[in-house]
Amino acid sequence: xxxxxxxxxxxxxxxxxxxxxxxxxxxxxxxxxxxxxxxxxxxxxxxxxxxxxxxxxxxxxxxxxxxxxxxxxxxxxxxxxxxxxxxxxxxxxxxxxxxxxxxxxxxxxxxxxxxxxxxxxxxxxxxxxxxxxxxxxxxxx
Amino acid sequence: xxxxxxxxxxxxxxxxxxxxxxxxxxxxxxxxxxxxxxxxxxxxxxxxxxxxxxxxxxxxxxxxxxxxxxxxxxxxxxxxxxxxxxxxxxxxxxxxxxxxxxxxxxxxxxxxxxxxxxxxxxxxxxxxxxxxxxxxxxxxx
DNA sequence: CCGTTTATTGGAACCAGTCCAGAAAAGCGG
DNA sequence: CCGCTTTTCTGGACTGGTTCCAATAAACGG
Numbered sequence: 001x002x003x004x005x006x007x008x009x010x011x012x013x014x015x016x017x018x019x020x021x022x023x024x025x026x027x028x029x030x031x032x033x034x035x036x037x038x039x040x041x042x043x044x045x046x047x048x049x050x051x052x053x054x055x056x057x058x059x060x061x062x063x064x065x066x067x068x069x070x071x072x073x074x075x076x077x078x079x080x081x082x083x084x085x086x087x088x089x090x091x092x093x094x095x096x097x098x099x100x101x102x103x104x105x106x107x108x109x110x111x112x113x114x115x116x117x118x119x120x121x122x123x124x125x126x127x128x129x130x131x132x133x134x135x136x137x138x139x140x141x
Numbered sequence: 142x143x144x145x146x147x148x149x150x151x152x153x154x155x156x157x158x159x160x161x162x163x164x165x166x167x168x169x170x171x172x173x174x175x176x177x178x179x180x181x182x183x184x185x186x187x188x189x190x191x192x193x194x195x196x197x198x199x200x201x202x203x204x205x206x207x208x209x210x211x212x213x214x215x216x217x218x219x220x221x222x223x224x225x226x227x228x229x230x231x232x233x234x235x236x237x238x239x240x241x242x243x244x245x246x247x248x249x250x251x252x253x254x255x256x257x258x259x260x261x262x263x264x265x266x267x268x269x270x271x272x273x274x275x276x277x278x279x280x281x282x
Numbered sequence: 283c284c285g286t287t288t289a290t291t292g293g294a295a296c297c298a299g300t301c302c303a304g305a306a307a308a309g310c311g312g
Numbered sequence: 313c314c315g316c317t318t319t320t321c322t323g324g325a326c327t328g329g330t331t332c333c334a335a336t337a338a339a340c341g342g
Contacts, residue, residue, distance in 0.1 A: 074219070076217060076219055076270055078215075078217060079223050082220045094261050094264070096262065103261060119276065120235050120244060120246065120271075120273075120275065120276065121235070121274050121275040121277075121278070121279055122279060123271045123272070124238070124273040124274075125271070125272050125273070126269055126271050126272075127269070127272070128267055128268070128270075129267070129269075130261075130264045130266070131265055131266050131267075131268070132261075132262055132265040132266070133262050133263045133265075134262040135260065135261065136262075138262055
């Protein structure tokens with residue numbers, strides 16, 4: 001990984017209140033390179049093909065701290081492996097019932113939106129999951 | 142289980158297009174008795190304490206057919222075990238980040254609502270997950 | 283450079299869920 | 313009520329995803 005890239009990643013980690021360790025820069029970099037919604041194993045596999053041997057459990061550890069620091073998000077997409085993505089513009093997800101692919105859906109508010117009525121507690125975010133059949137799967141059937 | 146109850150459950154199963162078998166009436170009854178959002182294992186445990194030995198895989202099978210028939214729903218609540226609930230009024234969920242309890246949030250529309258903009262495919266439903274801290278956890282901290 | 287604090291490693295263990303093939307039950311026509 | 317066909321159930325093995333833990337190593341403030 002080139003030096004500028006690593007420095008940028010390190011700074012983001014520190015800005016998030018995390019120590020800038022090797023595994024953390026590598027995992028964050030890999031998640032960013034992959035783009036979109038990825039499982040811990042996909043990150044693990046990319047690092048492996050790059051020759052970086054790292055235990056799976058470390059990938060899980062790191063992803064958990066990235067989420068804790070707000071640098072990554074888990075995408076709610078239903079059962080199965082948890083999907084992670086680099087934190088960016090707030091958005092929602094469309095999950096295709098056929099191919100299970102997850103597509104971003106821009107959020108009108110651009111930030112956590114919608115508040116439930118009633119005295120339920122403090123709501124930090126509202127995420128919407130749209131379920132249906134994607135355009136691709138509609139044409140291929 | 143009393144006879145009237147069993148008959149009612151059987152009828153609901155048949156109305157849903159399913160054969161009214163023992164495991165299905167028992168699982169549907171147990172899910173209803175438990176109320177709220179429950180994992181397959183919670184249903185399994187209730188049946189066990191009732192002295193009904195049934196394989197866990199049967200509970201999974203049955204829950205899957207109940208969902209397929211529209212008699213039960215899976216509640217989107219993030220990672221972890223899938224939560225099932227008896228189908229009723231369409232609603233959303235508030236998930237407490239502290240105690241992980243799931244609370245129903247009435248849906249203003251009373252049915253699958255919200256449509257994403259853009260040509261994304263066919264949207265069947267839109268489920269909202271509110272995340273935050275529930276009233277109980279706020280006071281106890 | 284040292285010490286303290288925090289993170290990583292690697293492997294074992296765990297839990298949720300799926301798969302499969304034989305056995306049983308449901309519902310049909312007669 | 314009987315037997316036939318189809319659907320469902322069973323039980324156990326198995327997988328994938330994730331967490332746990334105790335020893336080791338690395339980060340960073342002084």
